[in-house]
Amino acid sequence: MQTAVLTDVEEFEVRERARPEPAAEEVLVAIRDVGICGSDVHYYEHGRIGDYVVEGPLVLGHESAGEVVATGEDVDSVSVGARVTLEPGIPCRQCAHCKRGEYHLCEEVEFMATPPHDGAFAEYVAWPADFVYELPESVSTREGALCEPLSVGIHACRRGDVDVGDTVFVTGAGPIGLLVMEAARAMGATDVLVTDVVESKLDRAEARGADLTIDVTQTDLATAVDEYTDGVGADVVVEASGAKPSIKSTLDGVRRGGTVVLVGLADEAEVPIDVLDVIDNELDVHGSFRYANTYDAAVDLLADGTVDVEGIVDFESSLDDIDAAFRRSMEPDTVKGVITMED
Numbered sequence: 521m522q523t524a525v526l527t528d529v530e531e532f533e534v535r536e537r538a539r540p541e542p543a544a545e546e547v548l549v550a551i552r553d554v555g556i557c558g559s560d561v562h563y564y565e566h567g568r569i570g571d572y573v574v575e576g577p578l579v580l581g582h583e584s585a586g587e588v589v590a591t592g593e594d595v596d597s598v599s600v601g602a603r604v605t606l607e608p609g610i611p612c613r614q615c616a617h618c619k620r621g622e623y624h625l626c627e628e629v630e631f632m633a634t635p636p637h638d639g640a641f642a643e644y645v646a647w648p649a650d651f652v653y654e655l656p657e658s659v660s661t662r663e664g665a666l667c668e669p670l671s672v673g674i675h676a677c678r679r680g681d682v683d684v685g686d687t688v689f690v691t692g693a694g695p696i697g698l699l700v701m702e703a704a705r706a707m708g709a710t711d712v713l714v715t716d717v718v719e720s721k722l723d724r725a726e727a728r729g730a731d732l733t734i735d736v737t738q739t740d741l742a743t744a745v746d747e748y749t750d751g752v753g754a755d756v757v758v759e760a761s762g763a764k765p766s767i768k769s770t771l772d773g774v775r776r777g778g779t780v781v782l783v784g785l786a787d788e789a790e791v792p793i794d795v796l797d798v799i800d801n802e803l804d805v806h807g808s809f810r811y812a813n814t815y816d817a818a819v820d821l822l823a824d825g826t827v828d829v830e831g832i833v834d835f836e837s838s839l840d841d842i843d844a845a846f847r848r849s850m851e852p853d854t855v856k857g858v859i860t861m862e863d
């Protein structure tokens with residue numbers, strides 16, 4: 521089978537590898553669509569993300585979906601021919617976190633395309649049957665692949681306890697910010713405010729239903745949020761840019777007693793925030809890391825049309841053109857590219 525292997529910084533090779541055999545509890549999936557995530561692009565450009573260093577050939581890609589073509593002998597939950605989306609993190613299933621249901625916090629999790637674990641830019645992937653989710657007919661494999669970033673959005677909104685009638689303020693209109701916006705709407709938020717520094721990203725957010733978009737290079741964020749909320753502030757702020765000034769500004773947008781959810785990963789781990797502000801205004805500040813127990817909800821939201829992930833996709837490309845696809849993904853206007861493999 522063909523795989524796109526990252527062999528060096530900014531260097532892919534499309535290589536032949538042996539097709540994997542599914543273990544007893546696994547299914548073999550013929551991959552159809554794989555989204556290109558910011559983290560894939562980061563590994564491509566820099567060969568590392570923080571302490572995760574690419575030390576050998578690595579297959580990137582963790583936003584994937586395809587068709588089951590074989591099942592291991594113990595699998596009865598899914599059949600050959602089913603179209604499925606693959607949840608990319610496999611936990612140990614034994615530790616205290618796994619047993620509490622917070623399996624995304626498992627220290628032993630093996631996450632696709634996070635060194636040393638290979639990802640899904642490959643014709644076939646063998647994957648545990650309990651971490652694939654069947655797609656109904658109305659959901660394409662391209663949409664199925666985007667259950668991954670949608671899951672990040674769902675989890676962030678759950679962390680923020682987004683509720684009916686809330687005003688949610690999202691900083692950063694990349695794929696994650698846009699899907700936080702979609703998830704917040706699905707959970708009942710009535711007003712969604714979005715910031716960015718790139719005009720086309722804000723146009724996209726507006727076209728997808730943001731009630732107010734704020735270009736923070738032109739407009740003072742605190743004033744804009746104040747005006748929109750009659751001086752109250754947003755109930756929930758979700759930081760989805762990873763930009764240091766944006767992280768600091770979350771406290772300017774949230775109401776007293778409100779919640780800040782930090783999703784964006786800053787280049788530097790330390791970003792000073794005003795703790796007196798947090799205490800005085802009794803803010804809840806939550807980290808949000810990946811997701812757990814979100815895929816069923818993501819598939820349902822796509823199936824009934826509550827959430828539209830197609831609107832974040834800019835282009836589709838093939839495994840053979842993966843290098844050009846990654847270069848295009850590095851452009852500031854691009855939100856999401858998808859690698860598609862024909863059957």
Ligand SMILES: NC(=O)C1=CN([C@@H]2O[C@H](COP(=O)(O)OP(=O)(O)OC[C@H]3O[C@@H](n4cnc5c(N)ncnc54)[C@H](O)[C@@H]3O)[C@@H](O)[C@H]2O)C=CC1
Nearest residue numbers: 558692694695696716760761762763766783784785809810
């Ligand atoms: N906590 C988690 O589990 C996860 C975290 N992430 C992180 O979330 C962040 C967002 O992910 P993507 O949407 O894929 O990234 P992205 O880089 O595509 O989008 C970030 C957006 O923020 C905008 N931006 C830059 N500076 C800004 C500022 N000062 N104010 C407002 N917007 C600003 C950029 O123009 C861009 O549109 C990244 O930091 C990523 O590493 C992504 C996935 C999972």
Ligand SMILES: CC(=O)[C@H](N)C(=O)O
Nearest residue numbers: 557558559631634810
């Ligand atoms: C941080 C990322 O973008 C990636 N999706 C991950 O969960 O590791």
